[in-house]
Amino acid sequence: MSRCGWLVLLVAAAACTENATAPGVCPTFCPSGSISIQDTIFAAIIGRDSSFSGYLQGYQSTLMTAADSPGVVDSRPFFTSQTMITRIAPKAGDTTTVPLVVDSIRLRLIVARRDKQATNLRLKLFPLPVTVDSTWDFASLDPYFTAPPVDSVSISRLLATAGTTDTAITRFWRTVCSACIDSVRVDSAGNVLLMQADSSVIVYVKLDTLEAPLSAPDSGRVAFGFRVAADSFASVSLVTEQTSAGSGPQLNWYYHYTIPPKGTGADTIPRDTSTSRLISTRFDSFVFNPPSAAIDSNLTVGGVPSARSLLRVALPAFLHDSIDLVRATLILVPVSPVRGVPSDSFAIEGRNVTTDLGAKSPLGTTFNSTFVHIGSADTVRIELTNLVRAWTLDTTQVTSLFLRQLPEAASYTQARFYSSRAPAFRPSLHVTYVKRFGFGAP
Amino acid sequence: MKTAVWRLGGWAVRVGVIAAVLLAAEPPNRLTAQDSQFGIKGLGTPGRWESVRARSTGGAFAPFDAFSPLTDASLADASRMSASIAGGTSWRTIEPTGAAQASLRATRFPALVIAGPLTRRIVMGGGFATYLDRTFGVMIQDTINLRGVQEPITDEITSDGAVSDLRLAAAARLHRRIALGFGFHMLTGSSRVIATRTFADSTNYRTSTARDEVAYSGTGGSASLLLDVTRDVRLAGWLRSDSRLRADIGGRQVAENNLPLTYGAGLQWRAGTQAAFAGTVMWRNWRAASPADSNSHDTFNWSVGAELGSLGTPMRFGVRGGQLPFGVGKTPSEVGYSAGLGRQFSGGRGRLDIGLERLERKGTGLTERVWTFLVGLTVRP
Numbered sequence: 011m012s013r014c015g016w017l018v019l020l021v022a023a024a025a026c027t028e029n030a031t032a033p034g035v036c037p038t039f040c041p042s043g044s045i046s047i048q049d050t051i052f053a054a055i056i057g058r059d060s061s062f063s064g065y066l067q068g069y070q071s072t073l074m075t076a077a078d079s080p081g082v083v084d085s086r087p088f089f090t091s092q093t094m095i096t097r098i099a100p101k102a103g104d105t106t107t108v109p110l111v112v113d114s115i116r117l118r119l120i121v122a123r124r125d126k127q128a129t130n131l132r133l134k135l136f137p138l139p140v141t142v143d144s145t146w147d148f149a150s151l152d153p154y155f156t157a158p159p160v161d162s163v164s165i166s167r168l169l170a171t172a173g174t175t176d177t178a179i180t181r182f183w184r185t186v187c188s189a190c191i192d193s194v195r196v197d198s199a200g201n202v203l204l205m206q207a208d209s210s211v212i213v214y215v216k217l218d219t220l221e222a223p224l225s226a227p228d229s230g231r232v233a234f235g236f237r238v239a240a241d242s243f244a245s246v247s248l249v250t251e252q253t254s255a256g257s258g259p260q261l262n263w264y265y266h267y268t269i270p271p272k273g274t275g276a277d278t279i280p281r282d283t284s285t286s287r288l289i290s291t292r293f294d295s296f297v298f299n300p301p302s303a304a305i306d307s308n309l310t311v312g313g314v315p316s317a318r319s320l321l322r323v324a325l326p327a328f329l330h331d332s333i334d335l336v337r338a339t340l341i342l343v344p345v346s347p348v349r350g351v352p353s354d355s356f357a358i359e360g361r362n363v364t365t366d367l368g369a370k371s372p373l374g375t376t377f378n379s380t381f382v383h384i385g386s387a388d389t390v391r392i393e394l395t396n397l398v399r400a401w402t403l404d405t406t407q408v409t410s411l412f413l414r415q416l417p418e419a420a421s422y423t424q425a426r427f428y429s430s431r432a433p434a435f436r437p438s439l440h441v442t443y444v445k446r447f448g449f450g451a452p
Numbered sequence: 453m454k455t456a457v458w459r460l461g462g463w464a465v466r467v468g469v470i471a472a473v474l475l476a477a478e479p480p481n482r483l484t485a486q487d488s489q490f491g492i493k494g495l496g497t498p499g500r501w502e503s504v505r506a507r508s509t510g511g512a513f514a515p516f517d518a519f520s521p522l523t524d525a526s527l528a529d530a531s532r533m534s535a536s537i538a539g540g541t542s543w544r545t546i547e548p549t550g551a552a553q554a555s556l557r558a559t560r561f562p563a564l565v566i567a568g569p570l571t572r573r574i575v576m577g578g579g580f581a582t583y584l585d586r587t588f589g590v591m592i593q594d595t596i597n598l599r600g601v602q603e604p605i606t607d608e609i610t611s612d613g614a615v616s617d618l619r620l621a622a623a624a625r626l627h628r629r630i631a632l633g634f635g636f637h638m639l640t641g642s643s644r645v646i647a648t649r650t651f652a653d654s655t656n657y658r659t660s661t662a663r664d665e666v667a668y669s670g671t672g673g674s675a676s677l678l679l680d681v682t683r684d685v686r687l688a689g690w691l692r693s694d695s696r697l698r699a700d701i702g703g704r705q706v707a708e709n710n711l712p713l714t715y716g717a718g719l720q721w722r723a724g725t726q727a728a729f730a731g732t733v734m735w736r737n738w739r740a741a742s743p744a745d746s747n748s749h750d751t752f753n754w755s756v757g758a759e760l761g762s763l764g765t766p767m768r769f770g771v772r773g774g775q776l777p778f779g780v781g782k783t784p785s786e787v788g789y790s791a792g793l794g795r796q797f798s799g800g801r802g803r804l805d806i807g808l809e810r811l812e813r814k815g816t817g818l819t820e821r822v823w824t825f826l827v828g829l830t831v832r833p
Contacts, residue, residue, distance in 0.1 A: 028559070029556050029557045029558075030487065030587055030588055030610065030612070031589030031590065031591055031610060032546055032554035032589065032590060032591070033548075033551060033552060033590070033591050033592075034590030034592040034607075034609075035489075035548040035817065035818065036590075036592055038816070038817045038818070039489045039490075039492050039493065039548065039590070039817070039818060040492060040592065040609070041492055041493070041611075042493065043609075043647075045607050045609070045649045045660070047598070047649070049598055049599060334660040335658075336649075336657045336658045337656055337657050337658065395657075395658055399658065440599070442598060442599070442657070444649055444660040444662070447609075447647040447662040447664075448706075449647075449662075449701060450666045450700075450701050450706030451699075451707045
C-alpha cells in the first residue's frame, strides 16, 4: 500500500501539466468576443510644427561629403593638419637640434560611403592655405580648388587591382590595420587601399615633398582640399576627426635626420636616423554650392548648418486608455524631390523630446529612422510604433518629436516636407491599434 | 506490518488535514472541473458535485454520499469529523468537424468536503466544488487586410479559472428514516483572461496582449431530503436555486447572468452487505435562466452505478448520460463510463479512492472524448 501510495503521488505530480489551448473552431467554439483591430490615419493631430536651423555646422559633423554633379551640387571637403616638427634634438637632453629631411608622406583617408556602381571614381587633392577654418566658404576656397591638383588617386582602379602577393607588404599593412579584411591593394603610384568589414575603405595616398612640403614658417602644417570625380555617381563621404580622435585625415611623415659626431673616439662619423611621425587633423569641414536654402513655412530637415523640424502631436484621449497600439507610422509628403547625387540618399530620424522647449528641446531616447532617396517624390514614412506606444501608455510624456538628418550636417542634402500650414499635404499619423477586448461576457 | 499501517495512517491523516485546511481557506483557481469546448460559448462547463467514489459510479451515488457536495442531507451520515478531497487529471481529444484534431491535458481538484456532527442529530459541513469551469484556450489563425496588405495573424484567447461554489451546509436527522439538509452557497472565483494577437510581420507590428481578471460572485441555497423507504432502499431528492452570477473587472460589473434551478432525485438499493446499486436523474433549466441566449439548453442528466465488494475494498462501476447546457444548434449530449476502486486504511480512519472515467460528448460540429484519472482521499482524524 505504501508503494502504491507513492506511485499515485508520482503519477499525480507528473500529470500536473496544462495544455488547455486548442485551435479555435470559430464562431461555434470560440468566445463571443474577438480581437478587433482598427487602422486610422489621423490627418489633423500634428500641429504647431516648426523648423529650426543651426544645430550643427559642417565642421562639427562626423562625415564630410565630396560630390560633384554639374548643375546640381559641388561639395568639397578640406582639412588642415596639426603642426609638424621641422627640427629635432638628436639626443635626449640635447639643446642642439638638427633639421629634418622629409622622405615621403602618406595621407590616410577613410572613405565611409561611396557608390559601388561608380566608375572611374577619383579623389583629387588640392593644396590650401593652412589658415583655412570655418570662416572660409565655397567662394573663398574656389580659386584653390580650380587650380591643378597636386595629386589624384583612383579609388576605382585601386579596387580593381589584384591584391598584392608580397608577404612583406601584406604583413606591414596588416599591422597598420589588423581589423581590415580582403587583400591589400597597391597601385603603381604607391597608393594603398584597405577594405574594412563595414565596406568602408581606407586609402593611403603617397605624397612626395613637392606635393606636401614641410614648411617651417607654417610650423609644418599642411592643408588639402578634395574634389571627387567619376563617370557617374561622383560622391563619397570621408570620416572626420569628430567621429573619434584620429579618425579624420591623417598624415604620416617619413623623415630622417643626421646625428652630428661628438668628435672623440669612434664617434667621429655622422649617422643618419630614419623615423616617422603621425600628424592628425586640426580642422576639417566641407563647403558646397549651392548652399542650403533658408527655412520657410515647410518642414526642413538636413543641410548645413543642420535643420530640424519639431512636430507636436495632439494624441486623442481614447488612444491613451482603451487601446493597444500595434503600429504607428508618421507620414510626410515631400515638397519636392531632394536634389543631389543619387548615391547620397540619407536617413531621417524621428526622435522624442524629453520636454518641449521649442528649438532647444532636449532629445529623448526613443527613435526610429527611414531613408530618403535622392530624386524621389514618394511620401516618406517613419515607423514610430515604440514612440507613440510610449505616449499612449504614459500620459505625462511630451508628445512632440524632432525630425533630423542622420548624421547631421554631414551632407548638402536637405529634405522639405509640407507642414500643417498645407492642409492637403500636412503630416499625419497612421495608427493601427487593437481595441480593448471585451472580457467577462460569455 | 502493524507499524507500516500506523505510518501510512499518520502520513495520510497529516497530509489530509493540511490539505483540507489550506484548500478550504482559499479555493485555488485550479479548483475546476472537467473542461469542455462546449462551455466556451456559454457561461462555462458545469462542475461535477461528486466525490471520487460517487464519480466512479457515474455519479449515481452522489446524492447518498456525504462527501459529494450534491446534496446536503447526506451529511447526516457523517458521524465523525471527516474531510475528503478529490483530484483528477484529464486527457481530452477534441475532433471538430472539418478541422484538425487536438489533444489537451489538465489537472484539477474538483471538490473538497469537511463535515462533522454538531449535535447527535445535526451535522455541519462545508467545502467547495466547481460550479462552472472557465478554463479554455483557443488559437485562431487568419489573414486580414491591413494598410492594403494581406497580413497573417494569430489570435490566442485564454481563460484560466472557474466559478467556485463555497458551501456551508447543515443536515439533521429528523427521524430514523428521514434526513433533511440545507445549504448556503457562495459563488466566488475568478478567471485570468488573456487575449493576444501576433502578426507574421513582427518587424512592423507589435504583438498585442490584453490581460484582465474577471471576478465572479453570487449566492445560492439548496435543500435536500433523504428518505429510507426500507432498510435497503433509500430515496433522495434535492433542489437548488442560485442568484444571478455577476462578473466584475476591476470592481466594475461587466456581465450578469441568471443561473438555473436545479432539481433531481435518486434511488439507492443495498442488495446485501457487499453490493449496492443507485440511480439518479437531474434537471437544470439553463434555457430559462438565459432565455435570450439561443445557445443555452435545459439539461437532463441520469446515472446508474454499482458498488460491489466489502466496505474496505469496494469496486465501483457506473454509467452516466445526459446533456450539456451550452452549444450551437442541438443540445450537446454526453455519455460516460466509469470504474474505480476504494481502499480503507488505518482502521477505517482513511480511505483512498481511485477511478477512471471515459466521456464522450457530441454536439453540432464537435465530438469530444475524455479520459480522466481520479484520486480521492478521505480522512477521519
